[in-house]
Amino acid sequence: MSSKHLLRWAVLAIAAIGLIAIACNGDDDDGDGDGGGGNTLQTVVDRGELKCGVKDSQPGFGNLEDDGSYSGIDVEFCKAVAIAVLGDADAVEYVLATADNRFELLASGEIDVLIRTTTHTLSRDADLNGDFGVTLFYDGQGMMVKVDSGFDSLSDMDGATICVTTGTTTEQNLNDAFEALNISYTPLAVADDAGSLENFLSDRCDGWTGDKGNLAGQRSAYPDEGGGPEALKILAETMSKEPLAPVTRDNDSEWFDIVNWVALGTIAAEELGVTASNVSAEAANPSSAETARLLGVESTIGDFLGLDSNTFMQDVIGELGNYGEIYERTVEQVGIPRAGSLNELWTNGGLLYAPPVR
Ligand SMILES: N[C@@H](CCC(=O)N[C@@H](CS)C(=O)NCC(=O)O)C(=O)O
Structure with a gap:
């Protein structure tokens, strides 16, 4: 091929890659608002607050209490993300997401993440511009x-x-x-x-x-x-089958990774026996190499995720506990025992399993 032809091919290839990148980004045409598909992490950091889409009428999952506070397992995971990103469990604005408007709220950027008893399904994943993280509760x-x-x-x-x-x-x-x-x-x-x-x-x-x-x-x-x-x-x-999972906007993989790994981190903590009461001792003297990595003692997990702190899981677990502690405080209280259910750790016959923290 002559050098003139080669040049023409190279120009066409670069243009094609550019078009694919634009088409895949989705920023331009998905109607996103302030969080807009691309950089929710920066939006949240600049705002100093996480907008979390939740329910307000489901005890154990997402419930507005008489004193104006929110409770439930979904709410706990909103707090976990806020701790990891902003260092403050209270830096959350809870936005009521109804069954009908929840995906619109997410697409328009009115919420940064949807944690609202939302079932992961093929059509929602593929058609509603949502990315579903790890299942936080296996329902039916x-x-x-x-x-x-x-x-x-x-x-x-x-x-x-x-x-x-x-x-x-x-x-x-x-x-x-x-x-x-x-x-x-x-x-x-x-x-x-x-x-x-x-x-x-x-x-x-x-x-x-x-x-x-x-x-x-x-x-x-x-x-x-x-x-x-x-x-x-x-x-x-x-x-x-109703696997309930947190949802972020498509094409924002940095933010998705944060939401997903904060949740997985609480499952990993339970697997490793790290609790709210022993997390400081474990950080000072980790029982295993995996524990050291999870707690950021010998790892740069925060850097990988684009967070300021490598010890964010110490903060999350110190304040909220591991997955089992969170479950006990929320779902268990409405009479849904964990023992023998799919929501047990895989080591106890359930489905909860954290990929390696490394
Ligand atoms: N997990 C199911 C159902 C979640 C759901 O929206 N549940 C109903 C009741 S089972 C509900 O929240 N109703 C409306 C409300 O009170 O906001 C889904 O993602 O569609």
């Missing part, structure tokens, strides 16, 4: 009924009216489950848990379907006027 869809309803399994519910939330994976799963059983139902779909509670309390529906984690939380807070938690039961069947 269930059905809650009144104890005196006479329903002991889904197959008893032919012709029932079912309370369900719009904009969720729940609607489709309900359809699939009843279709598979060849029975009919009437959905009573509303936008939020408050609406379902009202409908259920006033007997407008016979069953209330949702993620079992949500149903347990709603049951734990069921008002006295309805007979309190004891008046309700959750049927044994599980209709679906």
Whole structure:
């Protein structure tokens, strides 16, 4: 090939690479707001606050308490990211993300991360410009009924009216489950848990379907006027897989890595036996090389992630504890035991597993 041809090919190749880069960046056309696809880390650091999209009506996961504070496992992971990035668990603005608007809030940059009982699915991953991190809670869809309803399994519910939330994976799963059983139902779909509670309390529906984690939380807070938690039961069947994971915007892999590795770090800490109470002693005298790396004693894990501090996991664990401690403080409190569940560490027969910290 002549040098003139070579030059032409080189120019065309560089132009093509440029076009691919523009197309893959997504900054220009994805309608992102202030966080815009590209550099959420810088946005958060400049703002001095993390905007975390959460629920406010699900005890154990994302709940607004009477004193104005937020609680739940999702909220704890918002705090973990804020500690890692800003050194302050309180540097979080909790933004209510509803089932319907959560992906819009993320795409528009109104939140930096979505940690809101959100199921990782193919279409959401591929179509809604979200990147899903590690599963923080393996859930599945269930059905809650009144104890005196006479329903002991889904197959008893032919012709029932079912309370369900719009904009969720729940609607489709309900359809699939009843279709598979060849029975009919009437959905009573509303936008939020408050609406379902009202409908259920006033007997407008016979069953209330949702993620079992949500149903347990709603049951734990069921008002006295309805007979309190004891008046309700959750049927044994599980209709679906609902791996709940944090979501960041596509094409922001530095930010995604931070959110993901902070969460994985809490799982690694549990695997290694590092807790809120022993983290300082472990940092001073690590029990293993992996512990030393996780705690930033002999590693530059913060540098790898673009964080200021290599010891960010010391801060996260010191303040919030490891995954097991976080679970116990939140999910366990609404009556969802961890033992024997998928949410155990892999070493205890569950699915939680942290890749090597190295
Ligand atoms: N994990 C499912 C369901 C999550 C979800 O949105 N759950 C319902 C109840 S199961 C809910 O939050 N309802 C509305 C609300 O109160 O905001 C998903 O990602 O779609």
